[in-house]
Amino acid sequence: MHKRRSPKAVPKLLDSAPLFAVLGDKTRLRLISRLCDDGPASITRLTTGFGITRQAITKHLRVMKNSGLVRSTRLGRESVWQLDKQRLQDVRRYLDLISRQWDVALGRLREFVEH
Amino acid sequence: MSTDRIEKKILLRAPRKRVWRALSDSTEFGAWFGMKFDGPFTPGARLRGTIVGTTVDADVAKAQKQHAGIPFEITVDRIEPERLFSIRWHPNAVERGVDYSHEPTTLIVFTLEEVANGVMLTVTESGFDQIPLARRAKAFQANEQGWGVVVKLIEKYLAQAA
Numbered sequence: 001m002h003k004r005r006s007p008k009a010v011p012k013l014l015d016s017a018p019l020f021a022v023l024g025d026k027t028r029l030r031l032i033s034r035l036c037d038d039g040p041a042s043i044t045r046l047t048t049g050f051g052i053t054r055q056a057i058t059k060h061l062r063v064m065k066n067s068g069l070v071r072s073t074r075l076g077r078e079s080v081w082q083l084d085k086q087r088l089q090d091v092r093r094y095l096d097l098i099s100r101q102w103d104v105a106l107g108r109l110r111e112f113v114e115h
Numbered sequence: 116m117s118t119d120r121i122e123k124k125i126l127l128r129a130p131r132k133r134v135w136r137a138l139s140d141s142t143e144f145g146a147w148f149g150m151k152f153d154g155p156f157t158p159g160a161r162l163r164g165t166i167v168g169t170t171v172d173a174d175v176a177k178a179q180k181q182h183a184g185i186p187f188e189i190t191v192d193r194i195e196p197e198r199l200f201s202i203r204w205h206p207n208a209v210e211r212g213v214d215y216s217h218e219p220t221t222l223i224v225f226t227l228e229e230v231a232n233g234v235m236l237t238v239t240e241s242g243f244d245q246i247p248l249a250r251r252a253k254a255f256q257a258n259e260q261g262w263g264v265v266v267k268l269i270e271k272y273l274a275q276a277a
Contacts, residue, residue, distance in 0.1 A: 109148075111147070112137055113133050
């Protein structure tokens with residue numbers, strides 16, 4: 001809808017663009033799915049049963065890390081990977097935007113019927 | 116947390132008949148919404164609207180002017196007098212020269228409930244998961260096929276993390 005536009009929210013939406021590009025890959029989606037189901041995991045654990053090399057998985061994780069989708073923390077000799085919750089919430093911004101626009105539209109309806 | 120649906124509630128301190136008219140009369144709906152329709156709301160009707168400024172808020176009306184004249188199609192779904200009114204439209208269909216007619220629509224349902232000091236109006240808009248990603252935000256460049264999968268994963272994740 002035309003009035004569903006909030007100047008503040010638009011730059012934030014633009015910020016999310018790389019995130020979506022990164023997700024356009026089956027392996028990455030599977031990795032996300034795994035991190036979703038199992039929580040934080042080491043490379044060793046992520047590689048198990050995946051059918052691709054540890055090296056390839058590391059490469060995908062790094063791409064996702066660059067877009068802020070996952071992050072890693074050092075635990076002893078291994079890195080533990082996990083989803084970045086904040087970043088995932090970014091993709092909900094479109095709905096938040098429309099939701100705010102409804103607030104504005106309904107405010108107008110109130111004005112219209114109460115006065 | 117749904118990625119498919121929005122729900123809004125607002126208490127309107129006005130008679131139920133008044134609220135119903137503001138929703139079900141296409142001229143009145145257009146007045147607060149900022150749209151001019153080419154006919155009355157009847158079940159199944161496909162109407163063409165044109166964006167004009169709302170009469171209610173001068174600032175909003177000014178903002179709407181940038182989209183003035185853009186045609187906008189809605190389909191009336193159900194009309195249950197003084198209780199429920201629903202329509203379908205293409206969310207955020209404001210790009211000039213773009214044909215949205217073959218794209219999925221969202222369903223907007225207005226439900227009225229009489230309460231002590233007025234009318235509780237509930238508005239839901241659903242079907243966003245079916246809307247092409249490119250429409251969800253023009254800025255997003257992504258694999259549309261992956262989107263459905265991703266939103267479900269995210270939904271699941273956020274539910275767990277909450």
